[in-house]
Amino acid sequence: MELTTIWFLLVAVLFTGYFILEGFDFGVGMLLPVLGRDDRERRVLINTIGPVWDGNEVWLITAGGAMFAAFPEWYATLFSGFYLPLLLILLALIARGVAFEYRHKRPEASWKRRWDAAIVVGSLLPAILWGVAFANILRGVPLDADHEYVGGLLNLLNPYALLGGATTLALFLTHGAVFIALKTTGDIRERAGALAVRLGVGAAVLAVGFLTWTLSIRSSAAAVVLAVGAALALLGGLAAARVRREGWAFAGTAVAIGLAVATLFAALFPNVLPSTLDAAGTLTATNAASTPYTLKIMTWVAVIFTPVVLAYQGWTYWVFRKRIGVANIPQH
Amino acid sequence: MDALDVARWQFGVTTVYHFLFVPLTIGLSVLVAILQTMWHRTGNERYLKLTKFYGKLFLINFAMGVVTGIVQEFQFGMNWSDYSRFVGDVFGAPLAIEALVAFFLESTFIGLWIFGWDRLPKRAHLASIWAAAIGTNLSAYFILAANSFMQNPVGYRINADTGRAELTDFPAVLTNKVALITFPHTLAGSFLVAGSLVTAVGLWHVIRNRGSADTGAYRFATKFGSWVVLVASAAVLFTGDIQGKIMTDVQPMKMAAAEGLYTTESPASFSVLTVGSLDGSREVFAIKIPYLLSYLGTGDPNGTVHGINDLQAQYATQYGAGSYTPIIPVTYWSFHFMIAFGMAAGAIALLVLWSQRKGRTPSSKWLLRAGLAMPVLPLLANSFGWIFTEMGRQPWIVFGEMLTRNGVSRSVSLAEVLTSFAAFTLIYATLAVIEVKLLLRYAKAGVPDVSEEHPIDDTPDDAERPLAFAY
Numbered sequence: 001m002e003l004t005t006i007w008f009l010l011v012a013v014l015f016t017g018y019f020i021l022e023g024f025d026f027g028v029g030m031l032l033p034v035l036g037r038d039d040r041e042r043r044v045l046i047n048t049i050g051p052v053w054d055g056n057e058v059w060l061i062t063a064g065g066a067m068f069a070a071f072p073e074w075y076a077t078l079f080s081g082f083y084l085p086l087l088l089i090l091l092a093l094i095a096r097g098v099a100f101e102y103r104h105k106r107p108e109a110s111w112k113r114r115w116d117a118a119i120v121v122g123s124l125l126p127a128i129l130w131g132v133a134f135a136n137i138l139r140g141v142p143l144d145a146d147h148e149y150v151g152g153l154l155n156l157l158n159p160y161a162l163l164g165g166a167t168t169l170a171l172f173l174t175h176g177a178v179f180i181a182l183k184t185t186g187d188i189r190e191r192a193g194a195l196a197v198r199l200g201v202g203a204a205v206l207a208v209g210f211l212t213w214t215l216s217i218r219s220s221a222a223a224v225v226l227a228v229g230a231a232l233a234l235l236g237g238l239a240a241a242r243v244r245r246e247g248w249a250f251a252g253t254a255v256a257i258g259l260a261v262a263t264l265f266a267a268l269f270p271n272v273l274p275s276t277l278d279a280a281g282t283l284t285a286t287n288a289a290s291t292p293y294t295l296k297i298m299t300w301v302a303v304i305f306t307p308v309v310l311a312y313q314g315w316t317y318w319v320f321r322k323r324i325g326v327a328n329i330p331q332h
Numbered sequence: 333m334d335a336l337d338v339a340r341w342q343f344g345v346t347t348v349y350h351f352l353f354v355p356l357t358i359g360l361s362v363l364v365a366i367l368q369t370m371w372h373r374t375g376n377e378r379y380l381k382l383t384k385f386y387g388k389l390f391l392i393n394f395a396m397g398v399v400t401g402i403v404q405e406f407q408f409g410m411n412w413s414d415y416s417r418f419v420g421d422v423f424g425a426p427l428a429i430e431a432l433v434a435f436f437l438e439s440t441f442i443g444l445w446i447f448g449w450d451r452l453p454k455r456a457h458l459a460s461i462w463a464a465a466i467g468t469n470l471s472a473y474f475i476l477a478a479n480s481f482m483q484n485p486v487g488y489r490i491n492a493d494t495g496r497a498e499l500t501d502f503p504a505v506l507t508n509k510v511a512l513i514t515f516p517h518t519l520a521g522s523f524l525v526a527g528s529l530v531t532a533v534g535l536w537h538v539i540r541n542r543g544s545a546d547t548g549a550y551r552f553a554t555k556f557g558s559w560v561v562l563v564a565s566a567a568v569l570f571t572g573d574i575q576g577k578i579m580t581d582v583q584p585m586k587m588a589a590a591e592g593l594y595t596t597e598s599p600a601s602f603s604v605l606t607v608g609s610l611d612g613s614r615e616v617f618a619i620k621i622p623y624l625l626s627y628l629g630t631g632d633p634n635g636t637v638h639g640i641n642d643l644q645a646q647y648a649t650q651y652g653a654g655s656y657t658p659i660i661p662v663t664y665w666s667f668h669f670m671i672a673f674g675m676a677a678g679a680i681a682l683l684v685l686w687s688q689r690k691g692r693t694p695s696s697k698w699l700l701r702a703g704l705a706m707p708v709l710p711l712l713a714n715s716f717g718w719i720f721t722e723m724g725r726q727p728w729i730v731f732g733e734m735l736t737r738n739g740v741s742r743s744v745s746l747a748e749v750l751t752s753f754a755a756f757t758l759i760y761a762t763l764a765v766i767e768v769k770l771l772l773r774y775a776k777a778g779v780p781d782v783s784e785e786h787p788i789d790d791t792p793d794d795a796e797r798p799l800a801f802a803y
Contacts (some may be wrong), residue, residue: 042454043802050803051447055440058431064405065428072496079409079416089751090406091759094399098763100393104803105770130465171617222737290421292498300428309436316440319451330798 003295007070008272008285010302012265014066016258018059019130019168020175023257025053027176029072029123032116033194035180039112040068040326044192046100046119047329049185051320053100053251055094055313069298073147073288074272081141081149085156096122108133128165128173132156135150135164138264139217140274143281147288150277160213167210171204171234171260177254178237182246185325193244200238207256211263218274223267335746336737339411343752344722346403348715349760353397355714358472358519359526360390361465363560367390368458381779386530386553391446392770396763398439403756405431411749415729415739422477422488422499426506430474438467450800457739472522473515480511482730483721484582490733497733510582513575518568521674521717524710528677531684533775535703538688539695546779547693555688558681561706565678572626572671580629580637583731585628585647585656586724588640589663594619598636599624608663651732658726666720674713680706 028049036042049056068075077088104114139160142151177196181189211227220222237252268274272288275281289295364387371379407426408416416423441463448457481488487504488497499505534553537544544550580587588594592606592615602624607617623633630637641656647656680702687694729736 046803047799051443054443055436057398057402058436058439058581061402061405061435062428062431064409065424066432068405068409068416068420069424069428072424074422075409075420076741077411079406079558080411080413080743083410083744083748086406086410090403091755093402094759094763097399098395098766100803101391102766102770103407105392105774150743263526290424291498293502294421294425296504297499298425298428301432305432309432309440313436313440316444319444320447324799327796328799329802330800 003292003299004070004285004289005270006299007066007289007295008265008269011063011066011070012262014059014063015134015265016261018056018063020257020262021056021059022126022256023168023172023175024179025049025056026123026127027174028170029119029176030127030173030181030191031176031195031313032119035177035188035195039109040329041188042112042116043104043186043329044188044324044326045180046103046183047324048180050100051327052316054097055316066298066302070290070295071272071283071285071288074283074289077143077147077149077273077283077288078137081143081151082133082136082156085133087130089126092122092125094122099191110197124169127169131165131168132161134168134261134264135161135214137273138214138268140271140276140282142277143275143283145278145280147273147275147281147283160217161167163206163210163213167203167206167260170199170206171257174199174203175250175257178241178246178249178253179242179260181241182250183323185323187188188325189323193241193246196241196249197238200234200241204231205237205262206235207231211260214264214267218267220266220269223263226259226263226266229262230256233259333746335744335749336740338746338749338753339740340736341412341746342749343407344757345753345755346400346407347722348718350397350400350404351714351718352764353393353400353521354472355518355525355711356390356466356529357397358522359524359560359564360386360393360529361461361468362523363526363530364390365458365461365465367556370529372454372458377641377782378546379551380782381546381549382553385779386533387605388774389529391442391475392767392774394442396767400760401568410752411741411744412739413743415734417496418734418739419481419497419730422485422505423481424498425499425502426478426481430471430478434467434471434474436467438464438471441467447799447801469519472518473511475696476514476518477506477508477511480514480700481505482728483725484508484510485574485730485733497730509578513571513578517568517571517575520564520571521572521714523560523564523706524568524674524677525714527557527564527681528706528710530554530557531561531681532557532703532706535684535694535700536775537778538693539700541778542693544778545695549779551586551688551693554684558685561677561681561710565675565681568674576632577791580776583725583746583786584638585640585643585658586663586721588638588643589658589660589724590667590720591625591637592660592664593625593637593639594641594643595639596636597639598626599623599680600629600637602628603664605668630792644663654727656727658724663720664723666716666723670713670716670720672713673709673716677706677709677713680709 029044032042032045036045099115099118099122103112136156141149142155144150174196177192177199180192181196184192193194208231211230215223233252234256237249237256240248240252270285271282272285273283361753364383367379367386370382371383441460444452445457445460445464450458452460486508487499487501489500491498503576531554534550537550538547538554576587591603593600594615600624601620601622603618603620605619606615625637626635627633629635644657648654683699684703687699724729729739
């Protein structure tokens with residue numbers, strides 16, 4: 001396999017991992033005021049992701065770094081072109097990350113309320129905007145022959161991209177509710193399980209609509225298979241959620257998100273950012289890539305360190321495998 | 333004002349701001365790990381209290397370092413996309429490796445450490461803080477290797493067809509002599525900050541909290557921090573001296589600009605204070621130490637140090653007409669402030685140690701004030717150091733290869749950069765106020781009571797037990 005193909009796959013894997021992991025972080029954050037009726041319940045919710053959210057976010061940083069190193073033209077065009085959405089995502093991630101760490105540092109209700117707002121908005125914005133961004137990558141954007149983005153902000157807010165945003169929002173909400181049901185005890189667990197089913201129906205409708213529209217824009221055999229797989233996994237997850245098989249439900253939504261992201265990348269390949277104007281402006285895995293020497297070094301580093309990272313991150317989830325409930329929340 | 337100016341200001345502001353938190357993260361992660369190791373070795377509760385106490389301050393700071401760090405990675409693509417296109421083949425690799433090798437380690441194990449007090453065996457928990465500390469320090473290495481490529485590009489060639497830099501020798505990039513010396517210099521500067529914070533907080537409690545049952549712990553912290561500051565000061569001087577010689581070699585204009593040396597001199601004297609003309613083109617008044625600059629720059633008291641005017645003429649011939657001189661007042665004063673503020677922290681550490689000699693308890697109001705200024709001084713020194721090294725590289729973004737003005741994103745409008753600059757400044761300023769207030773609050777609260785510590789046990793009836801730590 002060509003090195004550029006390997007790195008296209010690796011970038012796809014990193015974003016897939018990011019959306020599966022931070023997908024439920026975003027979901028938990030957005031559901032904070034919905035499922036957490038008082039401060040102790042909200043603390044239960046936050047603590048389900050407390051030990052892991054930071055490590056989950058590194059998937060994004062690694063994906064960004066891999067894109068920069070392996071496909072500098074893709075990174076440069078995408079990040080300068082999608083300027084305002086990325087700015088909003090950054091501001092949201094800043095507010096949200098600090099909020100997790102600072103919320104419990106003072107007892108005042110007003111202090112906690114403000115950080116709760118930061119967590120909700122800081123989770124909501126990226127949950128929508130990542131969908132908008134990836135839909136636009138797939139749909140293609142106006143690029144001139146120098147691969148410079150020449151569309152404005154409004155160009156990014158087309159109906160297909162907005163449907164993409166609604167889809168990621170609904171998927172992450174469902175995924176978050178399923179995760180909460182899996183990680184908590186008592187009343188919260190019950191409510192989260194019931195909510196997951198209701199959210200999941202909406203997510204399924206949006207996801208099927210979005211993936212169908214996606215495949216009508218560009219498609220490949222692999223993309224079709226993956227899209228069908230995503231839909232089946234989501235339905236399976238929902239069925240499991242209905243009968244409160246929480247582990248299977250979580251596996252279902254995780255696989256569904258993973259396959260949906262994989263569908264986008266499979267449909268996109270070998271392009272990485274198609275141009276809707278000049279065909280010469282289209283960025284591909286070949287013309288956006290770094291030199292074979294750079295890719296070879298990066299491949300070695302990835303081959304050696306990725307299994308190590310997966311092992312210790314997996315171990316972290318094992319260490320914090322226990323469910324928590326309001327009884328486990330200390331006074332301060 | 334155009335998009336380029338705003339993009340420059342944004343990079344300066346967000347980078348200096350990010351680096352207010354980084355030194356403390358680098359230094360304090362190791363100091364907390366050392367304190368926890370001492371607790372393990374001795375079983376003395378004092379060290380456990382200090383571990384938890386400074387660990388809290390560390391985490392308040394850590395969160396800010398993490399979230400402001402994401403901006404740094406995104407900003408290259410957002411505001412400096414032509415730079416990213418030009419260097420991505422070389423510069424992207426250390427950034428990606430930093431994330432995969434170092435940042436995952438740091439972020440995952442910090443989570444294990446924060447929440448793992450009652451979930452992990454004692455040794456695994458101790459190993460977690462060490463893993464996080466190692467991740468943090470490794471991360472600094474890769475970032476500095478990337479930055480060093482901008483100061484002294486090595487291990488690459490320019491592809492004539494694409495006009496882009498291409499990596500030819502990755503080990504050369506990682507062993508860039510600028511990186512090899514900047515790394516220990518940055519670490520030493522970071523320990524200067526961390527040691528100063530440990531000292532300042534300890535001293536405050538020693539003086540203000542007399543007769544407290546924990547005075548012994550605070551006295552220990554004060555001494556421990558002061559020794560860290562002294563050793564770090566020595567390391568800063570030693571590495572800074574070598575760095576000066578390498579800089580004279582690879583970026584002579586930066587050395588000349590640091591000293592406001594307009595004409596080539598052999599021997600060259602070190603300026604303690606120089607007042608230049610308003611446009612920074614010549615000096616008006618100066619106090620100088622003879623031979624010192626020659627020694628610092630070349631190792632020989634009579635060595636030749638090239639002046640700004642000669643280098644400007646040489647570069648104009650080499651690279652074409654244009655100005656190749658950084659803004660001299662900025663480089664001159666940032667270089668001098670870096671040295672002055674850094675050394676001041678070392679001097680105060682000596683005073684603090686002297687005040688506690690042979691078991692004495694210090695009580696001087698002046699010592700307390702000096703002690704409280706301590707963490708601010710090396711922070712300023714770190715900031716001025718970065719301002720100096722980045723401003724001294726101008727007008728280049730990659731020395732000798734690409735001008736900063738050619739690296740900016742062409743597709744980003746002035747309105748967009750202004751929006752982003754305003755948004756970051758606003759959120760950063762707000763968070764700075766909140767962060768400092770929290771740090772002061774938790775520093776004043778003092779060491780925690782650790783008598784209720786429960787050992788790890790996995791019996792089923794602990795399902796209702798409160799977590800040792802929860803957000």
